[in-house]
Amino acid sequence: MRKAEAELLASFEQALAAGQLHMAYQPKVAVKDGSLVRVEALVRWDDPMLGAVEPARFVPLAEQHGLIDDLTQWGLRRILGQWLKWRDEGIDTCIAFNISALSLQSLDFPDLVERMCRALEVPTDRLVLELTEGATQPLIKLMDTLTRFRIKGIGLAIDDFGTGYSSLMQLRQLPFTEVKIDQSFVADIERSRDCRLIIQSITELAHGLGLTATAEGVETMHQLRLVRELGCDVVQGYLISPPLEPRALKGWKAKFRRAWPAMIAEEKLALWGDIESDALSEGQV
Numbered sequence: 001m002r003k004a005e006a007e008l009l010a011s012f013e014q015a016l017a018a019g020q021l022h023m024a025y026q027p028k029v030a031v032k033d034g035s036l037v038r039v040e041a042l043v044r045w046d047d048p049m050l051g052a053v054e055p056a057r058f059v060p061l062a063e064q065h066g067l068i069d070d071l072t073q074w075g076l077r078r079i080l081g082q083w084l085k086w087r088d089e090g091i092d093t094c095i096a097f098n099i100s101a102l103s104l105q106s107l108d109f110p111d112l113v114e115r116m117c118r119a120l121e122v123p124t125d126r127l128v129l130e131l132t133e134g135a136t137q138p139l140i141k142l143m144d145t146l147t148r149f150r151i152k153g154i155g156l157a158i159d160d161f162g163t164g165y166s167s168l169m170q171l172r173q174l175p176f177t178e179v180k181i182d183q184s185f186v187a188d189i190e191r192s193r194d195c196r197l198i199i200q201s202i203t204e205l206a207h208g209l210g211l212t213a214t215a216e217g218v219e220t221m222h223q224l225r226l227v228r229e230l231g232c233d234v235v236q237g238y239l240i241s242p243p244l245e246p247r248a249l250k251g252w253k254a255k256f257r258r259a260w261p262a263m264i265a266e267e268k269l270a271l272w273g274d275i276e277s278d279a280l281s282e283g284q285v
């Protein structure tokens with residue numbers, strides 16, 4: 001391990017033990033009416049010396065050096081506690097939680113999650129686990145564990161779908177409830193006919209298998225309207241909201257309800273025609 005990496009790891013271990021991590025929550029809304037369907041919990045680490053460290057830097061480090069189960073369990077406790085606080089404020093939403101495939105390797109893990117939910121009286125169907133396929137952690141090997149989660153009523157989303165190692169076969173074989181289309185397709189949706197075709201195909205496939213199709217990384221109104229036309233059910237991204245501190249969710253919800261009609265009030269888009277020039281005239285490419 002390089003010196004810089006070893007130092008980062010030591011600081012992370014300290015931050016985890018000292019309770020210096022926190023969660024931000026990014027809203028995901030239904031395309032049909034803009035209602036809040038769930039929030040995705042995203043871990044945050046603001047170190048006094050290092051500043052904000054991105055999860056893309058410290059999550060892989062935690063995976064490689066035996067700290068991922070501690071991070072997962074800390075995260076679960078945190079989000080279940082947060083769910084209770086929101087419920088007391090009158091917000092009954094679902095929480096999506098990113099989970100490393102490494103944490104799923106123990107067959108007992110679904111029981112542990114269920115016990116944690118039961119101890120706090122959080123219904124298991126308010127929890128969705130988001131999983132990403134990795135080179136060394138094929139999801140198909142986790143079939144039994146994933147099935148156990150579904151039996152307990154916990155939702156399962158396949159994250160970053162369409163890139164990396166995720167495959168169509170897994171959608172059919174594994175008990176997912178949601179497909180999250182990778183942000184890269186949404187980022188290029190205006191420029192690339194191929195991306196539009198990929199989003200449409202994944203969405204149709206998801207619907208054929210009874211799954212929800214979510215578009216991630218929606219940043220502009222134009223992208224929102226396009227993913228809507230292509231049939232996506234749920235949207236998430238900076239246009240809807242950046243990840244929020246928990247106390248900001250209630251205010252966001254009220255504000256977003258008022259903003260939504262204007263976001264989608266637009267005539268039908270020419271999806272396969274002269275879309276590039278549409279985007280140009282909106283100044284978005």
Ligand code: C2E
Nearest residue numbers: 041042043055056059075098099100217218219237238239
């Ligand atoms: P992800 O699960 O794909 O999360 C989406 C990432 O996209 C988040 O980055 C989010 O802040 C960012 N994002 C949201 N909306 C937009 C948008 O409109 N445009 C763009 N360009 N980006 C957007 P973040 O928070 O840095 O997380 C990065 C990754 O770290 C996550 O990717 C997830 O794989 C992992 N991660 C985050 N929190 C946890 C955690 O608690 N546990 C584990 N195991 N992994 C986590």
Ligand code: CA
Nearest residue numbers: 040098130159
């Ligand atoms: Ca995710």
Ligand code: CA
Nearest residue numbers: 159160180216
């Ligand atoms: Ca993702």
